[in-house]
Amino acid sequence: MRLTAFTKPAICLALAALTLSQAHAHRAWILPSSTVLSGDAPYVTFDAAISNTLFHPDHVAMGIDGVEILSPLGNPVKPEHAAKGKYRSTFDIQLAEQGTYKIAYAAGGLRAFWEDDDGNRKMWPGRGQTAKDSEFDTAVPKDAKNLRVSRSYRRIETFVTLGAPTDKVFTPTNQGLELIPQTHPNDLYATETARFRLLFNGEPANGAEVEVIPGGMRYRDSQQAIKVKASEQGYISITWPVAGQYFLEAGYQDDKAKAPATQRRGSYSATFEVLPL
């Protein structure tokens, strides 16, 4: 999707906040106005922001240049009325097909951290920058102290459904950390248990760490995070305590990377809506 209204610095700022190293410092989320819809071709409007206080946009708008929307039949959907404010981006989509839509941002590439001769910490790509893997050789000194090279992936998603839920958009891309629903993400109800499977590059994300946090954080004193760990086969179960909007964040890493990386890392986050029974 192309949003010419977005200035370059703004995109860089957003991408900086999207980088993996800051995954725990900033939460990036895409929040739909509704997730369960009926009728003829209704609209859903979305907020996209980076903020730790879920889901209150109070830090920086999320760049939505890389956001891709997939229809139930697998067609790309064009966002409408896209705009970027100080703290949030917004866009609308019209649900012309019956079934489940996926709204996703995905990125990945090589990343490196090291220390220079004076002991200063360095990273590539630099803060607020993106780079191609082909630039690695010239940008990163191979003999640097404490050099760590990882292949990192990031994915941010949400789902909305018109009519009966469908499964086509859940076909994994086998790139990075992905969530494959066993319980449909637009069929979640308070007190019920949802089951999902996490895959990393198409393989079970054994031991991936998952945190689920309810929205409305401004109105309570604690995070109220639900923490679970993926099973050997990548499965997780979450019992939703109450109805509301939730943020799920998962992280996986191992040392099975291909050179020059020594580590593979993947992060996944998604926004879900849980309805009252």
Added chain:
Amino acid sequence: MQLNHFICTCSIALLLLSPATRADNLKLEIEIPRLEVAEYHKPYVAVWLEDESRKARQIALWYDLNMRDNEGQQWLKDLRQWWRRGGRQLQLPYDGVTSATRGPGQHSITIPLNHGELVDLSSGAYRLRIEASREVGGRELIELPLNLPLSENRFPLSARGESELGRIVLTLNATH
């Protein structure tokens, strides 16, 4: 053909009703309460029968079916449990099930036992569920547990709503 149909009907009647039962339909009375509110819209109401595996048989749906461009369908999802228990799979309007919304007062639905949605049910535990949702109002879900085959001495069944629904009564009826 005729004979087959005859045999079929007989065996189903046997399943739905215990041998001593003569009734051939259920009568469901639904009260929609009169509410003192500034802005009143008639509620959307759905009635369905659900088995223990949550498979639903649709019985009634009252919604705004005469709005331009099917606009009335956009609120069907607010009948939240009905929506997930088959509502979202239905092609509307659905013959014999859908009708217009109804205002405050007593309403009654006749549920035939020997034809329509309920004929081929196996014996076991079921719940008759009644859900109401009102624009600028609330939502309420009531259920009446019942067992098949039906046994006459367990009727009438009744329940009372607290907000969107009033008294609900289910009786066994013989039409002849």
